[in-house]
Amino acid sequence: MPELIFPLDSTKKFTDQAKIGHNRWHPAIPPVARVKPGDSFRVHCREWFDGAIHNDDSAEDVRDAPLMKVHALSGPFAVEGAEPGDLLVVDILDLGPIPQEDSGPLAGQGWGYTGIFPTKNGGGFLTEQFPDAYKAIWDFSGQVATSRHIPAVSFTGIAHPGLMGTAPSAALLSKWNARESALIATDPQRVPPLALSPEPREAILGGVSPSEFDRIAAEAARTAPPRENGGNQDIKNLTRGSRIFYPVYVSGANLSVGDLHFSQGDGEITFCGAIEMGGFIDLRVDVIKDGMQTYRVGENAIFMPGRTDPQYSEWLAFSGVSVTLDGEQRYLDSQLAYQRACLHAIDYLTAFGYSPEQAYLLLGAAPIEGRLSGVVDIPNSCATVYLPTAIFDFDVRPGSSGPFRVPQGTSAPHAGFD
DSSP: OOEEEEOTTTTTTTGGGSOOOOOOOTTTTTSSSOOTTTOOOEEEOOOOTOOSSSSOOOOOOHHTOOGGOOOOOOEEEETTOOOOOOOOEEEEEEEETTTOOOOOSOOOOOOEEEEEGGGTTOOOOTTTTTOOEEEEEEETTTTTTEEEEEEEEEEOOOOEEEEEOOOOOOOHHHHHHHHHHHHHHHTTSSSSSSSOOOOOTTBTTTTTHHHHHHHHHHHHSSSSSSSSSEOOOTTTOTTTTEEEEEEOOTOOEEEEEEEEEEEOOOOOEEEEEEOOOOEEEEEEEEETTTHHHTTSSSSSSSHHHHHHHOOOOEEEEEEEESSTTTTBBBBSSSHHHHHHHHHHHHHHHHTTTTOOOHHHHHHHSOOOOEEEEEETTTTTOOOEEEEEGBSSSSSSSSSOOOOOOSSSSOOEEOOOOO
């Protein structure tokens, strides 16, 4: 087993550990450990809410989820010799739920969860159609997930880190804050907000000194969106065997990782759409000197997908075009087209007895594939959702005998605002 350089004790909160991670991006957050090019190492990761979501039949915890606390990131880890302008090479060797802990109160101890976030607390891809909070608990058996809240479904997860990236430079951080503040200013009262500005409350900044804490907390960027440094990309195929090339903006690169997922569909459409868990990840790092200029990788991470995905061979695909539910024509709006494809898949699954919320949760958690299928034929962009048929315990395809009816009486926990 690779050397464990960031341990977590499941009996303690994230902020009470021997080594403390962070939940904001800032170049002044000091590294908690140092590694050399070629090193392999293990990192423990806490589920992104640090235990705020519970294995029960209530969705009140999802409704009231403390978004200012996320994400609970492990790191930063400095890589010897890495300097601005280099590319950091990261190989994902292995990852999974919390080792040797198959039961307990933390996600990753034999179970995980998917949540539909309410509009008033983050929302999701289809928040206009699903404004309330819902939750599904998933039980793990090896690589297979099943849920008491979504019957007649089981599938092999593609485990991956939802979030991994390098620290920004001071200049890059300033750029993020300026452009996101400008976006917020276009509609400052929007619910959910257009972006998340720096928020000192609930900031976790690792080893930052008390004298500098307030200043850094006021500048540090939230970890919710993906950015030039990688970050919260939520790419389901970033799994075992993947190799990622991250731009380096500060000395040491200062790599951080977290937000592990047991499984996820393309887009993580419910916002908390993956099967969230804590666990471990084994990494190996290397450095390509001056790689950002050499390979023209200056504003993005690139990666080679792993080869251990479940091999689904049959799919049921749903298409959508860039026309709103009210019939308004939009010009080549691929995001709208993907929303419509997802809604078509949800409508279809209700014919088998699933509630719309169960279907929505399923599309967020199962390894569906989302594709931009047409982006040139004006005015309609076409997007598609591929649903693997093998995840169902019944034949989900259309047929002359009519749709199978899933067992009734099971529902996804729901919590609305008073």
